[in-house]
Amino acid sequence: MAMRGVLRPGFIQLRVLDMAAALTHYIERVGLEEVCRGADGRVYLKAWDEFDHHSVILREADTAGLDLFAFKVCSEDSLNSFKQRITDWGLAVDEVPAGEQPGLGRRIGFTIPSGHRIELYHEVEMSEAHPTIVNPMVWPKEPHGMGAIRFDHGLLYGPNIDKVEEFFTKVLDFSVAERINDDQGAMALWLTVSIKAHDIAFVRYPEPAKFHHVAFLLENWHEVGKAADIITHYNISLDAGPTRHGITRGQTIYFFDPSGNRNEVYAGGYAYYPDNPTRSWTMDQVGRGIFYYERRLNESFLSVVT
Amino acid sequence: MTNGDGGLAVRARNFQLRIGVDGTPFAGWPDRDLLAAMEAAGAKGVGVGCRGGGCGRCRVRVVSGEYTTGKMTRNHVSVEEEKNGYGLACRIYPRSDLVVIWEPLQPGTPR
Ligand code: FES
Ligand SMILES: [Fe+2]
Numbered sequence: 001m002a003m004r005g006v007l008r009p010g011f012i013q014l015r016v017l018d019m020a021a022a023l024t025h026y027i028e029r030v031g032l033e034e035v036c037r038g039a040d041g042r043v044y045l046k047a048w049d050e051f052d053h054h055s056v057i058l059r060e061a062d063t064a065g066l067d068l069f070a071f072k073v074c075s076e077d078s079l080n081s082f083k084q085r086i087t088d089w090g091l092a093v094d095e096v097p098a099g100e101q102p103g104l105g106r107r108i109g110f111t112i113p114s115g116h117r118i119e120l121y122h123e124v125e126m127s128e129a130h131p132t133i134v135n136p137m138v139w140p141k142e143p144h145g146m147g148a149i150r151f152d153h154g155l156l157y158g159p160n161i162d163k164v165e166e167f168f169t170k171v172l173d174f175s176v177a178e179r180i181n182d183d184q185g186a187m188a189l190w191l192t193v194s195i196k197a198h199d200i201a202f203v204r205y206p207e208p209a210k211f212h213h214v215a216f217l218l219e220n221w222h223e224v225g226k227a228a229d230i231i232t233h234y235n236i237s238l239d240a241g242p243t244r245h246g247i248t249r250g251q252t253i254y255f256f257d258p259s260g261n262r263n264e265v266y267a268g269g270y271a272y273y274p275d276n277p278t279r280s281w282t283m284d285q286v287g288r289g290i291f292y293y294e295r296r297l298n299e300s301f302l303s304v305v306t
Numbered sequence: 307m308t309n310g311d312g313g314l315a316v317r318a319r320n321f322q323l324r325i326g327v328d329g330t331p332f333a334g335w336p337d338r339d340l341l342a343a344m345e346a347a348g349a350k351g352v353g354v355g356c357r358g359g360g361c362g363r364c365r366v367r368v369v370s371g372e373y374t375t376g377k378m379t380r381n382h383v384s385v386e387e388e389k390n391g392y393g394l395a396c397r398i399y400p401r402s403d404l405v406v407i408w409e410p411l412q413p414g415t416p417r
Contacts (some may be wrong), residue, residue: 017359017377061381064360196344207414237357260379304355304363306379 003074005082005103005173006193009153009200010072010121011054012214012259015061015238015306019043021258028261029230030216030290031145031201034100036221044102047148047216048139051130053103054152056214064259064306068210069143069200070107070119071193078123082172083108089171091239095292098123110264112159112167115208127243146227148216157205159187164202174199177272178247178279179284187283197269202291203302210305213254215264227265231255239300244292246267247281255287263305322403325351327369334400339376340366341395352408357396363410364395371404382411 016022023043028033032045035054044054050074058068073079086093086108094118096107105123113117114211132140143149158164166193168174177197180188190198203212218224228242231253241253250269256262281289287296321341322336332347334340341364344352355363362382370388375388376397382394395406 017379027397062377064356064358064379065381084393089400116346212411239356256360258358260356260358262356298354298361303353304361306356306360 003194005078006071006073006120008072008194010052010070010124010153011057012151012216012290013042013057013059013067014211014257015056015058015063015065015067015259016257016261017064017259019058019060022060025236025257026056027057027145029145029234030220030235030265031143031148032216034137035127035129038102042101046127046129047144047150048129049131049149051126051128051153052124054101064211064261066116066154066306067208068109068117068119069156070121071199072124073120073122076122079106079108079120082120083214084101085171086110089167090210091167093270103127107191107197112230113160113163114156115210116156116158117209133218138212145267146216147218147223148232149219150217152215152217152266153196153200154214155201155203157203157210158194158208159206161189161202163192165189168200175272175274175276176278177276178281178289179275180247180281180283180289182187182283192272193273195273197259197272204306211261212305213262215266218267220267224251224253224267228253236303239304240291240298245295246285246289247279259306262304321371321400323400324403324405325349325357326407327405329405334404336374336399336401338399339396339399340373340404340406342397344395345399353410354404359394359397362394365392365408365410366389366398367392368398369405369407372401373404374399374401381417384417386400389415396402 011215035044043058045056046054091110098105103125107119107121109119174191174193178190179190188203235258239254246271250266252266321334324329332349334343353363355361359378378394378397
């Protein structure tokens with residue numbers, strides 16, 4: 001299927017405890033660029049290979065975690081059609097007017113059964129620092145820090161994962177690329193709307209609206225190693241890796257921003273096509289599914305979220 | 307930020323930190339948070355999460371001792387709880403010998 005409807009994760013808004021420390025982390029270390037600052041104090045960032053205005057928004061608050069996760073859709077007509085389908089499925093949909101974030105058009109928002117706020121939008125301005133278009137260079141300006149290429153995906157924790165699966169597959173036209181089942185049904189889901197192995201993932205958790213990680217793409221395994229060097233050099237809180245995920249086959253490191261929000265930088269992973277079967281894992285093999293080389297979960301994977 | 311262990315041996319102030327009243331003591335310094343001191347000593351007893359005051363995994367009750375704190379998520383330590391000796395080990399800086407007990411919140415505890 002050519003890509004229509006939902007195109008990709010567009011932006012994520014995170015709460016941070018200390019904006020100055022967060023900016024050093026996301027800009028100097030992860031390698032994002034500052035786009036602008038809003039009058040309300042939010043700071044807008046993007047990765048070097050993204051055309052759109054911004055992809056990461058930081059908001060200073062007295063808690064860490066996720067404010068919202070937004071997907072870009074292919075047209076205004078598509079946005080209107082999703083609004084109808086989401087309403088018909090039974091969720092309350094609200095409208096966020098154009099301009100609530102700089103560079104962004106109208107959005108629709110709703111809370112899914114895991115407690116997370118998801119938004120959809122179509123209109124967004126092109127960023128000033130976009131990749132070159134005519135006779136392109138490899139990059140508009142040489143990458144710095146870990147050199148994050150793009151905001152790639154997120155993993156969210158919350159209840160009612162079975163309902164989340166129904167919503168994403170029946171209403172937003174996602175596919176389940178991989179899943180972990182236990183005796184209560186879906187324990188974890190990796191969902192894709194593209195040829196990426198995942199665009200968003202969920203793990204069942206008793207508390208709603210929790211955030212596990214935001215992931216940024218790197219070019220290859222060597223770049224993941226360089227990111228690990230940066231993590232040690234700047235004494236960044238390391239969670240796991242460098243290693244590989246059995247699920248999606250991505251090569252990865254987990255680490256934390258200065259407010260405790262988990263980040264991932266990763267490379268690789270297979271291409272998913274909508275006619276592919278869903279790969280599935282049983283609980284006795286979950287360790288290898290998450291951390292392929294260690295073949296066991298670390299203590300924090302299932303318990304540390306913001 | 308402390309970079310490695312260089313210089314710790316010659317620092318003037320060195321406190322005894324314990325997880326639980328009967329815990330084996332480990333060394334602490336005013337500029338190194340309690341969780342980092344525990345990890346550096348190879349000690350155990352408080353869960354290690356983000357090390358950034360955001361996840362609440364290292365939530366403790368301070369039984370005795372003086373300390374200062376950094377910014378901690380209010381999801382896990384309210385203003386009231388902070389006054390009553392609760393804190394996040396990764397955001398607690400000792401000012402004397404300390405005894406703490408690990409008391410993480412269960413997921414979904416009403417706040
Ligand atoms: S380890 Fe996350 S709050 Fe201390
Ligand atoms: Fe990931």
